[in-house]
Every structure is written in structure tokens, then in C-alpha cells.
Amino acid sequence: MKEGRGENLQILCSRKLNPKPIYTTGQVLHEGGTVPLAVCAGWCGSVLSQLDLNGIFSLTASGGKRSYIDSLSFISSPISAAVCELSETYFKERYGSGGFRKRKHDNFPHGQRREEKENVNPPSALMTSFKSFQLELDTRHDKYERLVKLSRDITIESKRTIFLLHRFISAPNGEEILNESEVKLDAVRRKIKQVAQELIGEDMYQFHRAVSPGLQEYVEAVSFQYFIKTRSLISVEEINKQLIFTAEDREETTNMTSNSHDKQPHTWSLRVTPVDYLLGVADLTGELMRLCISSVGNGDIDTPFELSQFLRQIYDGFTFIGNTGPYEVSKKLYTLKQSLAKVENACYTLKVRGSEIPKHMLADVFSTKTELIDQEEGLP
């Protein structure tokens, strides 16, 4: 009983305004014939003031009872509440009762308290300005949501890149993996380009919360790759240099907000904020700790020492900032310290026992340790 049955319902209403309470009578015109309807008290008055006085309110509903009600929900709730009330009897007649009332109250919890406002005429100055506020807020929220989505995509792809790079140490085909990671990071940068395009003409900090997690993860991935290649720490300038985009395809820019100027330069860039950089680097240390443990597992004795030195330098840098930095940074400092301790302990164990344990058994010594660490770590 659902498909394609369009019904045109017209609800004819009249009202008596004085004295209160207001009574409204209504009837539904259905396919030429009329169906008499319930009298609804009180709050219908305010509804009718939004319709034309004694006006005809018509809507087309397709499908059965259920979708008829759904189709009402796009109308503001007092109207639909009233219409539901008016049409309740009608549907009882037509489809039998049951379930209807309950659903109505679920949908229109505010229906009852609209009695007082008779003098709301839609085109008042206040309503007009609120309509423009609606537009402005919706635009802003939409942009925010788009950025959140992009940020999540950036996070996911960056995480995958990191997992890929962890395979680098255990696999002999190093070049291949580095190339692959480069391809992946390029894909991430394309997403960041979209972020940059969304932010043209905007205040970056207004939407910073939406994009920050993604950018941090990107910093982590890109600095991890950089470390593997060069054994040093990438600078924030270096990262930002890679985030200057030129216009090859402008398909995204068409739906920019109106306040972006026409004479945009054909390059646009996104700057990773210092805080995002710091947080990303703090996350990097976690990855380096994993790298250290797994390289021991592979019988690589040199890397752990190199790493412990590198991590110590980063740690020193962070302690230099201390708690003058933002709150999130000082929070990461604790995890950073733990990572460093793990690496230092690994180095210690290697130094003390490395000479005693035959090389092929080193892996066993650390494999138990690795599990332990992984358990503690959870998902960073």
C-alpha cells in the first residue's frame, strides 16, 4: 500500500479568535470529496496565523500513513502537529487506529506550547534576520563537517603510511616501500590540498579543531618517513614547503564561499601550526620506540642506540618548552618520557647482555618485551 499513491490533501480551516481558548474546525478535502475532521483546541490558533486566515493548507503526500506523516516533518512542527491532529480522524477512518498517537507525540514534543503567538507574521524583520543567520550557521557547519571528514581521511591514510613504513625494517625491499610510502603521502597531500581550498579566505584558526587531528597524524607520518630516510628530524618549514599547492584542477574551488576573492593567486598553501607540529613530533617518538624494539627483534644492534640518542634530543627539546606550551603538549610529555625509558632500557639490556646472548637469540629476549609494550600502548 505504499508505492506511488500520491494524495492531495487540503485542509480547510476556520477559527474563532475571541474569546479564548481558540477553537479551530477543519476538514480535509480528499479527491474532491470532503472528510469531516476533528475540532482541535488551543494551539491551532497559532498555527492558523501562519497559514492564511481561513486559508487552505495543502500538501501532497505519497505512500501510506507512515510516509504521510514523515512528509509533514519538513514543515515547522506546530503546523505539522496541527495537521496531524486534524488528519488523525481521517486516517483512523481510512486505515484503522493504532500506533498513530504515539508516533505523533514522539515527533512533535513541542506541539503544545505554541498558544500565545498570534502575531508572528513570517516576514517580520526579526524572522528575516534569523533566516539569514540560519544560512550563515548552516554554511559554517557544513564547511566544518567537510573539514572533519577530510581530516579523518588524512588520519587514516597517514596511519596506513606509518604501518607501511614499519614494514620497511623487517623487509629487504626497502626502496620499494619508501616509494610506496611516497605515493601514499602524495595522496594525503591531495586531501590536504582540499583542506587548504576549503580554508581560502577563512581564518585558519576558526576551523582548526576540525583539521588538527589529521594534520598531526600527517606530521607524524611525514616525519617518520623523513627519519627513516635521513635519520634526522624534519623541520616545520620543510613540512610547510610541501603543502604549497598549485592550481592544476580547480574543481573544488567552485563551491567556495562568496567571500573568497576572484583574484586568488594560483597557488595556495596550508601552514601546519607550531602546536600541531609539536604534537605530531611527540607522536613520532612513539613510532620510533616501536621501530627500536622491532629492529632489535631483527637483530639490528645499531639502530636502538641511534634511536635512543635521537629520542633523548627530542625529549630535551620538549623539556625546554616544559609547561609554557599548550596543555596538550605537556600532556604528551609524559608519554614521551615513557617511550624514551623503554628505548633506554632496551639499549641497556643490549649493552649488558648483548655480549652474552648469541645473536640469533636476541630476538627471543625482546619479543616478550615487545608484546608487553604493545599491550600497554593500546592504540596511540
Add this chain to the structure above:
Amino acid sequence: GRDGASADGALCPQEIRKVVQALEQTAREILTLLQGVHQGPGFQHISKKCQKAREHFGTVRTQMESLKTKFPADQYYRFHEHWRFVLQRLVFLAAFVVYLESETLVTREAVAEILGIEADRERGFHLDIEDYLSGVLTLASELARLAVNSVTAGDYSRPLRISAFINELDSGFRLLNLKNDSLRKRYDGLKYDVKKIEEVVYDLSIRGLNKEATVGAGGEK
């Protein structure tokens, strides 16, 4: 000195905080002044109080000028949290003054002008729309209180006008699709203000106290 334009306050939140504190002080003074309207004799002196409040807004404008120099113009949202609260408070105060004077809702442009800032982000230090709306919601609860007190003071027509105003405001807010954020939480409180005012109007009408008031409210939109 807080009024001197520091050469480079770019990354100096302390400077921002100082100016914001001064703004908060002025806002408190204006609030204290306007609170007088809730007291019996205050109802006769509303326009005088508004006038005085408007003078205080001159101080606000000077302080805002000073605030603008404390950070780079394009990093408004980086430091937004610092002045958000006080700005919302000031919006409320400006809206309250305008309501008392003309019984209309102040527009965003008008508030910006009263506070000496811009309504549009493009043009500099501006009034964020959410802050404006938040301030307006504060006005609603203040008016709910005013409705009660004006009855006590024997003014039976004002609650009816307030009721009409709040109801229109409520319809306005229902046009907005709010996210689950602080503004949404503030908006959720509006229904209690609406309810409170409806109760006042109800009390008046069942006692027939709105009779001459209805005549007065008839002219009101």
C-alpha cells in the same frame, strides 16, 4: 598601559587578558546600572538608565580599540576564547539597552556598532554570529525576569509585550539548525524563559488584569 598600542603584542596572551579584564569591569558596571530597572522606582527611569549605559559603551569602544592592537587581525579565532565570554555579555547588555529603549531586537550590525567592532569578518575585529546569538539568549532570560518584576511594580502591559517579543524570538531560533554545542545548550534554556513569561501572562489574564493592558499591547506588533 593598557591603552597604549604595544608595538608587537602578537604572541602575548597576557596583554589580551589585561584588556579583557578591563572590558569585564566595564561590563559589570553597565550590568549593575541596568539591574536598577528591576526595582520599583527603576521603571520610571528606564530611559535615563539607558542613556547612562550608552555612555559606558563609549568606554567599551575605547577598550575594544585597544584589544584590536594586541594581536594580528587575521588570528581572531586563535585567541577567540579569551574574549568570547565578555563579548557575549556585552552583546546581551547592548541588546538589553536597545530593547528597553525601543522594544525591538538589536540587529547584529547595531550591536557591532555599539561595541565599536565590525559585523563582518572581512573588515576586521568582528562579532561572531554565535556570540551574538548567545547574547540574545541571555536577553531572553533577563526579560523573563523583567516580566515578573514589572507585574510587581504594577505594570501589567509590559509582560504581554515581552511575551510577544520572546515568542517571536523563539520562532526565530527554531529556524536555526544548531549543532550540539554551547549555543545549543543555551538555546535549550529558552523554553523555560518562554514558559515563565507565559505563566505571568496567564496569571494576569485569569485575573482580568490584562484588560487595559490588551489595549496597550494592541498597538504593539
